[in-house]
Amino acid sequence: MFSGPPADPAAPTPPTGPGTPPADAATIALPVVVPLAAVTADTVPTSGDGSGPTPSRFPVTAALAAAGLLALLIAVLGPGLAARGTGELRIPGAGLTTLLRTVLFTALAVHLGELLAPQLIRPVRGRPRTAVRSWSVYAALAGAAAAAGQIVQLAAVSGLGITETYATRDGGLLLLIANGLFIAAGCAASKRPALALAPLAVVIGAEAIRAHPEAYSPEIGAALTVVHLTAASLWTGGLLYVLRTMWLWRGSPVAARALLGRYARLAIWLYVALAATGTASTLRRLPLDVVFTSAYGRTLLVKLVLMAVVSALAVAARRRMLRDTDPAVAHRLARREQAVLGAVVVVSAILTVVPDPHWISMRP
DSSP, X not given: OOSOOOOOTTSOOOOOSTTSOOTTOOOOOOOSSOOTTOOSOOOOXXXXXXXXXXXXXXXXXXXXXXXXXXXXXXXXXXXXXXXXXXXXXXXXXXXXXHXXXXXXXXXXXXXXXXXXXXXXXXXXXXXOSOOOOOOHHHHHHXXXXXXXXXXXXXXXXXXXXXXXXHTSHHHHHHHHHHHHXXXXXXXXXXXXXXXXXXXXXXXXXXXXXXXXXXXXXXXXXXXXXXXXXXXXXXXXXXXXXXXXXXXXXXXXXXXXXXXXXXXXXXXXHHHHHHHHHHHHHHXXXXXXXXXXXXXXXXXXXXXXXXXXXXXXXXXXXXXXXXXXXXXXXXXXXXXXXXXXXXXXXXXXXXXXXXOOXXXXXXXX
C-alpha cells in the first residue's frame, strides 16, 4: 500500500549515456534538528528532461546551517524566556528536553511524510522516473536516540538509575517510543517500508499519553493529541517530501504542478483537523486568566502567530499554482511555508515542556 512510487510504464524514459547521472544520484542531508528547509539538497539529471547544470549548493548549505543554529537557540532558550516573570516553577533541563523533543517530532514528520507522499506521486501522469532518496531510516534512528536521551536526562534529574527510570510513567513511555522508532527504522530499511505504520502509531499513542499526566480528563487530551500530532506530521513531512520531489522534477513543470496540487487538496483537510484539535486542546488546558501571564499561554500565542503566517503562505502558494502554469513561484512560497513550519515544530516542543498553566490560574 505504501511501498513508494513504482516505475510508471507510461512515463517517459530518461536518456542514458555517459553524460546522464543515475536516477538515484541525490545528496542526503541528515534530518536531525530542523531539516524542514532542506528542499533543494537533491540533484537532478543534467540532460534530457532536466533543467541544466545543478546550481551551487553553498547557499543551501549556509541556509541549512543558519536554520539549524536558530532552531537550536530557540529550543535551548525558549522555555526560559517564555517563563520569565511568570512565577512558575523552573523545569530542570527544559532547554535540552525541548531540543530532544524537537528531534523526535521532526523524525515523526519525516517518516510519516515519506509514507504519505508516494501515494500522491503515483497518480501523476507523465512524471519523471526519478525519485528522491529516503530519509526515513535516518529520521527514525535520530528520533529513537532523542527518546533515549530523554530517558538518560530523566534519570539524571530524578537521581534514579536507568533501569529504575524505566519503571516510572514517563520512563516507560519513552522506552516504548525509542523501541517503536528503532523498529520503524528497521521497517524503513526493509522491502516493506509500510510496515513502519504500526510502530509509528504506537509511538504517537505513547507520546500522546506522556504529554497528558494531568488529573482532569487525560484520556480526552491524549485523544486530541493523537489526531493533532498525526495531522501535523503528515502536513509537515508530506510537504517536505513533495518539495524535494518538485525540485528533482523541476525540468517537468506540468508534473511538478500536478503534484503540488494533489498535496494542497489533502493539506486542506489536515489543516481542518489541526485547527479543530488545537482549539479543543487550548480550551481545555489554558485558563483565560493566564493567557499572557503563563509560559504556556505565551508560547501558544507565538505558535498561533506562526500558524497564521503558514496559512497565508499556503493560500498564496495555492493561488499562484492555479494562476501560473510554471510552478516555480508556488514552489518558492511553499518552501517558505516549510521553513515556518520548522519553527512551529520547535515551538510545539516548547509547549510540551513548560508547566501546566492551571497551577497559576486564580480560577477554581
